[in-house]
Amino acid sequence: xxxxxxxxDNIYVAxxxxxxxxxxxxxxxxxxxxxSGCNRPVDLHLAGLSDxxxxxxxxxxxxxxxxxxxxxxxxTAPADSVELLTTSETSFTIxxxxxxTDYYVWVRTVCGEETTQWAFPLSVRxxxxxxxxxxxxxxxxxxxxxxxxxxxxxxxxxxxxxxxGYSFSxxxxxxxxxxxxxxxxxxxxxxxxxxxxxxxxQVAISADxxxxxx
Numbered sequence: 001x002x003x004x005x006x007x008x009d010n011i012y013v014a015x016x017x018x019x020x021x022x023x024x025x026x027x028x029x030x031x032x033x034x035x036s037g038c039n040r041p042v043d044l045h046l047a048g049l050s051d052x053x054x055x056x057x058x059x060x061x062x063x064x065x066x067x068x069x070x071x072x073x074x075x076t077a078p079a080d081s082v083e084l085l086t087t088s089e090t091s092f093t094i095x096x097x098x099x100x101t102d103y104y105v106w107v108r109t110v111c112g113e114e115t116t117q118w119a120f121p122l123s124v125r126x127x128x129x130x131x132x133x134x135x136x137x138x139x140x141x142x143x144x145x146x147x148x149x150x151x152x153x154x155x156x157x158x159x160x161x162x163x164x165g166y167s168f169s170x171x172x173x174x175x176x177x178x179x180x181x182x183x184x185x186x187x188x189x190x191x192x193x194x195x196x197x198x199x200x201x202q203v204a205i206s207a208d209x210x211x212x213x214x
Contacts, residue, residue: 030120038063038111041119047091051099051129056122057091058107066110071103077118078106086110099129100147130202133209137200140184150199 017026032042041058048055060067068084071094078084085092097103105122108115128148179196180187188196 038109038114038116040109040116041067041090041107044105044107044119044122046122046124048093049124049127051127052097053093053095054097054103054105054124054126055091055093056105056107058119060090060109063111064109065112067107068110068115069105069107071097071105073101073103075104075121075123077121097126099126101126128201130204131200132204133206135203138184139181139186142181142184144181145179146201148201150197 013031015028030042032040039061041060044056044058046054047057054071056069058067066086066088067090068086069092070078070082070084072078072082103124103126105124106118108118125147179198180189186198188198190196
């Protein structure tokens with residue numbers, strides 16, 4: 001949300017949040033007060049993701065002549081030596097990334113000879129690459145839920161659709177219901193009528209195969 005401010009004003013900014021029934025929470029982020037004209041991009045968000053590529057999009061402004069961007073593995077703003085790519089669009093796709101890897105997306109506005117500061121970076125983890133067969137998982141080497149597995153708890157009637165392909169959470173849902181490591185096995189501990197899902201990485205089946213577990 002953008003609010004117009006007048007020159008020579010001195011302002012304070014305040015946020016009020018009201019809890020109506022019981023505990024609730026809200027969050028604010030990415031506060032900007034910038035001079036009108038050549039402004040950095042806003043609403044930088046993920047538009048597509050795979051194990052080897054990502055797509056990002058954002059909102060520009062009328063003064064922009066182009067946008068510079070790069071994807072790095074560092075949360076520190078790119079140094080001058082980093083190679084930047086340029087687009088006249090408000091989105092891009094980049095390939096040849098590594099699977100299951102944390103990346104940071106950086107975008108800034110170009111207005112003629114002027115460039116803005118970088119937009120608040122977008123933090124993204126690429127999806128895990130499909131496993132090949134034969135695939136074996138005995139959980140013996142795990143110290144926590146693998147990022148290539150998804151875990152969900154809650155009273156769903158059907159298996160949820162995976163939006164990202166992985167989840168680090170192991171204790172979602174109602175109090176006392178969780179999925180956790182128990183020795184060298186993956187354990188389900190549920191109360192009441194809850195359901196829990198442990199969803200493996202994608203496995204590429206190269207020939208006729210059989211599934212087994214105990």
